[in-house]
Amino acid sequence: MSTKRNLLTVEPACDRRDFRTEPLDADVVVVGGGMAGVCAAVTAARAGAQVVLVQDRPVLGGNASSEIRLWVLGATAHMFNNNRWSREGGVLDEILVENMYRNPEGNAVLFDTVLLETVAAEPGIRLLLNTAADAVTKDGDRIGSVSGFCSQNSTRYEVSAPVFCDASGDGVLGYLAGAGFRMGAESREEFGELFAPEESYGGLLGQSVYFSSKDTGRPVTYVPPAYALQDITRIPRWRSFDTSVQGCRLWWIEYGGRLDTVHDTEDIKWELWKVVHGVWDHLKNSGDFPEAENLTLEWTGLIPGKRESRRFEGLYMLRQQDIVDQHEHPDAIGSGGWSLDLHPADGVFSEHPGSNHIHARGVYQIPYRCLVSRDVPNLLLAGRIISVSHVAFASTRVMATCAQIGQAAGLAAAVCARDGLAPADLTEPGRIRVLQRDLLRTGQHIPGVPLEDPDDLTAEAELDASSELEAAVLPADGPPAALDFSRAQLLPLPAGRIPQLTLTVDVTAPTTLRVEIRTGSGPDDYTPDTVLAAQDIELTPGQGQPVKIDVDAVLDQPRYVFLTALRNDHVTVRTTSARVTGLLAVRNASAQDADPAVGRPRVEFWTPERRPAGHNLALTIDPPLRAWPATSLHTGHARPTDRPNAWAAAPHDPHPTLHLRWPEPQRITRIHLAFDTDHDHAMESVLWDHRERAVPFCVRDYTIRAAGRVIAERRDNHQTRNVIVLDTPVTTDELTLELHASHGDVPPAVFEIRCYG
Structure with a gap:
């Protein structure tokens, strides 16, 4: 028996002890706190679910965190392709817009704080950091609970829920639950994918460790560790190294595609550390780079950025043809747009180029069926582990795409928990249309799918603007x-x-x-x-x-x-x-x-x-x-598609104003607005320098009146979406939106105004 005396606790010896165990109950459990897991958890919580988010690292973001420091990117692809206005919407858009406003220099540590704040702001989320999922219980073929151990507080958590979402990157939850998965590349014959790699190229993408340097203003000596790579010429492209390129721009310091990228990760990390320190030794001590004299090695990644491991089998497996031919899917829940981007398995030691690409003409749809486990009926998949072939994975794997997949999985999980459904039940046509509608309401972009919202009161309103841009x-x-x-x-x-x-x-x-x-x-x-x-x-x-x-x-x-x-x-x-x-x-x-x-x-x-x-x-x-009429607000698209889909006032209009009038009074409790934060701007999260903190097209200051009375106003807005919940509902047959200023010398524009009772 333990005893306590003043400040002292005395525990007598015993044959064994167990760590403290804390049981938790939730509506939705999300395992994995990368970009997919963050967006899944936030979306589920905002949909009313009680969520436990289990993350095995000390910060959120996965490859985007300060531990690895890869920029978040997706369909915009640094604006180097033809995917115009394709930046992913919803929670990810909110995060990237906020990060650019606070952190235009691309500081990875500050991006950590944006992610942590986004999750911490949701009262429906219990965040478990430093907690590694390590076991599940099952009720038949369903997951009953997942357990995880937190090394920082010596606590084991046992978390139960009706619905689970695996966003762990390696598919830890799906693996423990026994879901079917694949690793490596399919043959050309299996799906008719002409881009499927040959054995000499390899069937897995490797991992990368990044580094950064700093100019100290005085000479710095570098003594490499004994494990540093001694012979730089082992790297076929060794002549490509110079002092001006570092961090994510050296993504091709990659290794591990011939190994087991789950269980051999520690070995892969050590090999990458050898390469990084060997590269730095070459830059500092070869004598070929006098400009490196004052440079010091400021930071090296402590864990590798992982590209590929398990892919789980769902109700549909996306493949090369879906992406290149831009197939339409009735259950589309988001979009991709990164190229099919395969890397040689030997990575930095390969004689092949660092990557091999196929670009489609534009963005493509991702079907919901890829998110639904074929084997475990209460498991949703999010992020890079979804049901895709190795070739299709080469596009869907990037973080911004993973994030909007996470948003769809999170909303689906919340719906299933609320209504007592299995994820596969949502594939029914009526239910998938509701899921699409609710995703679009939150700012998700689904190419070719407009928002058709029977609950939106503005659909019956007459729109009249003070002016329209010509x-x-x-x-x-x-x-x-x-x-x-x-x-x-x-x-x-x-x-x-x-x-x-x-x-x-x-x-x-x-x-x-x-x-x-x-x-x-x-x-x-x-x-x-x-x-x-x-x-x-x-x-x-x-x-x-x-x-x-x-x-x-x-x-x-x-x-x-x-x-x-x-x-x-x-x-x-x-x-x-x-x-x-x-x-x-x-x-x-x-x-x-x-x-x-x-x-x-x-x-x-x-x-x-x-x-x-x-x-x-x-x-x-x-x-x-005349492409910016007030009627644009009824197109159902909150970004340019085949037209701008925005109302913009004339440049000379001193008081841009939009009037909504109904034939009968309407009871309004919520108002949704969507502004232009330029969905063509990539908004890379780290390492890229953004010249703006706020997008010039975005409405900064506005006022909303009901029959002349101010019911809401906002100053210094920089976000795409504003959701206004009225403290007291108003009943009115007239609503006015007054735009006072944008963030630049440009006509302010509005993509959406929606009202709900």
Whole structure:
């Protein structure tokens, strides 16, 4: 028997002791606190579930945390592809927008705090850090509970729930529960995937350890540890190392694809430490890098960033054709857009290039069935362990894609816990439509699926705006842009004849400028490989020359077209300082060549430049472009698709105001607003320097009135979505949204206003 005397506890010897055990009950248990697990837990909690989030590390974020320091990225792919306005929405969008506002320098430690705050702010989440799941109990084929041990407080937790979500990266929960899984690459024959790797390439992606250096301002000596790699020439690309590249930009310091990436992780880590210290020894002590004299090794990752291990078998297995051919799925719950990005299994020691890619024309849908375990009826899968082939995994594995998969899994888990359903039950068409609707309500983007919300009171409201933007002239007051690349202006045009367009150019020598009107194969396809019309224009030397484009081409439906000026070394086009929601200039800097042998299509990449660069082309448009009416708020899309989908006020409007009027009074308890935080901006979480803290298009200050009375107002907003819960419901037949300012000298824009009773 233990005794306590004052400040002393005395425990007599005994034959054995057990760690303290704490039982917990929840509606949803999420195992894994990476980006997928964070978004799953937050979404489930916001849907009303009591959630336990089990994370085996001291911070959240997984590969995005300060322990590993990989930037969060997904479909936007650093804006290097044709996936316009594709940044993932929902909880991840909220996190990335907040991080850019607080942390535009990309400090990984600060990103930790954003993630921890996001989870801690939800009263429905019990967060267990430093807690490794190590056992499950089962009731038949269902999981009954999961246990985990926390080394920091010597406590074992036994957590019970009706629904579980595995977002652990290695699929620890699914593995313990006996769910079927795969590791390695399928053959070409199994799914007809032409990109499936041969044995010489290897069937698993490896792991990476990153590092960073610091200039101390004085000479620093580096004595490598005895385990550092001695012969740098063992790395075939050793000549690629220099002092200017480090961290995630050395992602190809990769190893382990020939090993068991679950059980051999510690061995893989040691090999990567050897490589990192060998690389640093080479930079510091070879004598080839005098600029390294004042550099010190500031940080080296303590755990490797893992790419691939187990993939679990669900109700559907996504494959190469789904991604490259952009197949539509009735149960789509999100999108992907990263390339099929395979790495050689030998990693840094391979003679192959560090990666091999296939880019699709644009984004693709991810079906809910990939999230539902085939074998364990109360288990949902999230993150990189979902049901995909090895080739498809090469795209779905990236963190922003994993995060929105986590959001879908979290909402599905909450619905199942609330309604006593199994995850497979949600595949029924009526239920999947409700799940899609509720995901869209939270800001998730599902390509091709608009929000159809019968509970939204604004669907019956008459919309009237103080003004609506018309683009007749984009003045030539921006920096000139040389046609050293072909350049284009995306224009959202209505159905009908292409308007007359006029560019302004400077010409240094007699030349012929070719201008083309291009579009994609579908209305929201941003790969402009369909030429609708072309015009060759003879030019003589001179400044500020108007170039009129008047073509006989007709659009059968609204869509974006590309006004394209092809490369010409004698021509410079004028640009404008005007920035408007849904208008974007791009340039053609590269292309993907077709390779039928692996299923790779030819794709020209037309990509924007990041602000403050990337000015729109100066234009006159006749008749004027009227693409921002108040009725845009009824399209069901909260970002540009085949049109801007936003109401934007005229630039000269001193008090942009939107009026909603109903034929009968409505009882309103909640108002949802969606603003423009530029879903084309990648918002990498760490290591990238963002020149803005808030997106210039985003509404900063606004007021909402009901029949003239202020019921809500916000100052210094920088978030995409604002959900206003009224302390006292209002009953009114009139609502007014007044926009006072955006974060830049641009017309403020609104994608959504929805009201609920």
